[in-house]
Structures are given as structure tokens and as C-alpha cells.
Amino acid sequence: MSQSPIGIFDSGVGGISIWKEINQLLPNESTIYLADSKNAPYGTKSTDEILALCIENTELLLAKGSKLIVVACNTATTNAIQVLRENYPVKFIGIEPAIKPAALNTKTKKVGILATEGTLSSQLFQNTSKLYASGITVIEQIGEGLVTLIEAGRTNSKETRKLLAEYVEPMIKANIDALVLGCTHYPFLIPTLKTLLPSTVQIIDSGFAVAKQTKSILETEGLGDFDSSAGSHQFFTNADVEVLSSFVPQANTEISFLDF
Numbered sequence: 001m002s003q004s005p006i007g008i009f010d011s012g013v014g015g016i017s018i019w020k021e022i023n024q025l026l027p028n029e030s031t032i033y034l035a036d037s038k039n040a041p042y043g044t045k046s047t048d049e050i051l052a053l054c055i056e057n058t059e060l061l062l063a064k065g066s067k068l069i070v071v072a073c074n075t076a077t078t079n080a081i082q083v084l085r086e087n088y089p090v091k092f093i094g095i096e097p098a099i100k101p102a103a104l105n106t107k108t109k110k111v112g113i114l115a116t117e118g119t120l121s122s123q124l125f126q127n128t129s130k131l132y133a134s135g136i137t138v139i140e141q142i143g144e145g146l147v148t149l150i151e152a153g154r155t156n157s158k159e160t161r162k163l164l165a166e167y168v169e170p171m172i173k174a175n176i177d178a179l180v181l182g183c184t185h186y187p188f189l190i191p192t193l194k195t196l197l198p199s200t201v202q203i204i205d206s207g208f209a210v211a212k213q214t215k216s217i218l219e220t221e222g223l224g225d226f227d228s229s230a231g232s233h234q235f236f237t238n239a240d241v242e243v244l245s246s247f248v249p250q251a252n253t254e255i256s257f258l259d260f
Contacts, residue, residue, distance in 0.1 A: 002225050005030040005234070006214065007066025009057040012040040012151045012239075014185030015072025016247045018095065021211035022070070023233070026218070030231035032064050034260070037239035041147035042075040043116020043183070050118065054080040058088060060260055064234075067223050070214060071095065074115060074182050078122035091217050096124060097182035098204045100132040105202070106178050110137045112171035115182025117142045125182075139174055141167045143183060150185045153243045161192055168196055181205040188247070236260070 006026075008019055012035050019033055034057050036042075042050050054076050061069055070093045071077045071084070077094030085092050097119065102111040111133075119125055120140050129138060149160045171179065179201055181187055187205045194203070218224040225231065230251075236258040237244040245255050 002067075002223055003030070003227065004065050004067035004223075005032045005231075007032050007034075007061030007064070007069040008072050009034040009036065009054075009061060009069070009076075010072040010184055011042040011053075011076065012037040012147065012185065013244055013247045014147065014150065014183060014188075015070075017184050017187040017205070018070060018072040018207050018210050021207035022214055023231075025208075025211040025215055026224075027230050028225050028227050029218075030225070031233045032061060032066060033233070033235045034060060034258075035235065035237040035239070035244050036260070037151050037237055037243070040151050041116060042073060043118035043142075043147065045118065047079050050076060050079045051083055054084060056260065058084055062088065062090065066090065068093065068214070068217060068221075070210065072184050072210070074184060075118035075122075078119050078124040091221060093210060093213050093217060095184065095206050095210050096128060097180050098206045098209065099128055099138070099180060102178040102180050102202075102204050103133045103136045106136060108175050108177045109135065110139065110174050110176045111178040111180060112139045112141065112168070112174075112176040113180040113182050114141050114143045114167060114186060115180075116147070117144070119182050137174070139171050139176060141171065143167060143186065146189070147183065147185045150188055151239070151243065153240075153246060155188050156192065160189070161196075164189060164192055165196055168193070172198065172201075176201060178202045178204055
């Protein structure tokens with residue numbers, strides 16, 4: 001099993017931000033990535049719809065021999081990962097907004113979170129906020145429209161910048177000193193966000209923490225691939241291959257359309 005790939009899925013290209021962190025930390029590991037762009041965004045769907053999509057993605061990754069599955073989507077994690085863990089024999093690694101480090105390190109006691117509706121309304125997110133953000137003012141903002149723009153390859157468009165400016169303005173006025181990115185698509189917006197936010201605002205995402213957890217689970221379970229050569233990577237999308245290709249490094253990668 002050690003030479004089997006790590007399976008990763010997301011509601012599109014957003015999870016590539018997680019894949020990059022995993023690949024950087026674990027360059028020997030091979031991966032299979034599913035970009036469910038046809039059904040993006042997950043954040044506007046019902047819990048039942050999200051769960052059905054996550055089950056389909058999981059079973060496809062298992063059929064392709066994945067030894068571990070990273071749910072590289074905040075909305076999927078907060079709405080479905082518990083059910084996945086209860087029903088499948090592999091280890092699952094999820095991702096949720098990094099409220100804890102933001103709350104522990106804020107000096108103004110005010111942090112912002114930009115996320116999807118599906119993440120912000122989930123019970124898991126609410127529980128995490130109550131646990132770690134007591135006494136902290138958390139300014140929540142649904143990033144409506146951002147995932148759709150990123151999936152269309154318009155990360156650096158004027159429309160994207162306009163939306164971001166609108167979303168972060170109340171946070172700036174409230175004197176936040178940390179902005180938590182609660183969607184794996186949003187790290188691709190960091191260059192634009194840095195031009196909109198004061199330099200005193202720290203932008204926090206969960207990518208590196210997920211990569212470290214992946215490494216830890218592989219070591220604990222004896223599933224790590226310690227081959228000296230670089231891993232190989234398969235990327236599948238059920239939408240535009242060209243858009244996915246624009247987010248993926250070309251070395252040791254195979255990018256294909258798959259109707260799932």
C-alpha cells in the first residue's frame with residue numbers, strides 16, 4: 001500500500017492549493033486528484049447533495065487505489081467527513097477554517113473569515129468557533145461568486161477584485177488583524193488580497209497544516225512512500241481541462257477529462 005497514491009478531491013480546482021502543500025512536503029508520494037468542477041460550488045448545496053457528491057468522489061478514488069483520502073474542500077469536510085469516516089476503511093484528512101491560530105494570535109481581538117455559505121452554516125464550523133474564538137469578534141463573510149470566477153479561470157479579473165474589495169471593506173473598518181480563508185479556492189486570491197488589506201492583517205489558510213497532518217497519518221499507519229524518486233500525479237476534471245491545467249505544474253503530471 002505504501003506506493004499507492006494519496007487521493008484528493010475538491011469541488012474543482014481549489015484543492016490544488018492543498019495538493020501543492022502536500023507535494024512540497026511529500027515529494028516522493030504519488031497522488032490522484034479529482035476536480036469536481038461540474039458541480040462547483042459545493043457551498044450553495046444542501047447537506048444531502050454535498051454528501052452524495054463526496055461519496056461518489058470517495059468511491060472513485062478508492063477504485064483507483066487510493067491509500068488515504070484528503071477532502072480538500074472546507075464545505076465537504078464540515079458537512080460530510082464524519083459520514084465518510086464511519087463508512088469507509090481508509091483514513092480521511094479534512095480541512096476546516098483555521099479559526100484557532102487566528103484567535104490565539106490576534107491582538108485586536110477581531111478576525112475576519114471569508115468562506116462559503118455551506119462552511120459558515122455548518123455545525124462543525126460553529127462548534128470550532130465556540131471552542132476557540134470565545135471573547136474574539138469574528139466577522140463572517142460569504143464569498144459569493146468567488147469560486148465560480150476562479151473555476152472560470154478569472155482569478156485576476158476586475159470582477160474578482162471588485163468582489164474581494166466589497167467583502168473585506170467591513171473587516172478593515174472593524175480593525176481585523178487576521179483574515180482566515182475558509183475555502184481552498186481562496187489562496188489563489190492572496191496576491192489580490194494583499195493589495196487590498198493593510199500590511200498588519202495576516203492572511204491564514206490551512207494548506208500547510210493539512211500537509212503536515214497527511215505526513216503524520218502516513219507515518220503512523222506505515223503508509224509512507226520512501227522511494228527516492230519523485231511521485232507521479234494524475235489530475236481528473238469533469239469540466240474544462242484547460243482551466244485545470246492552468247493551476248497544475250506540468251512536471252510528472254497527467255491531466256485528463258473524466259465524466260464523473
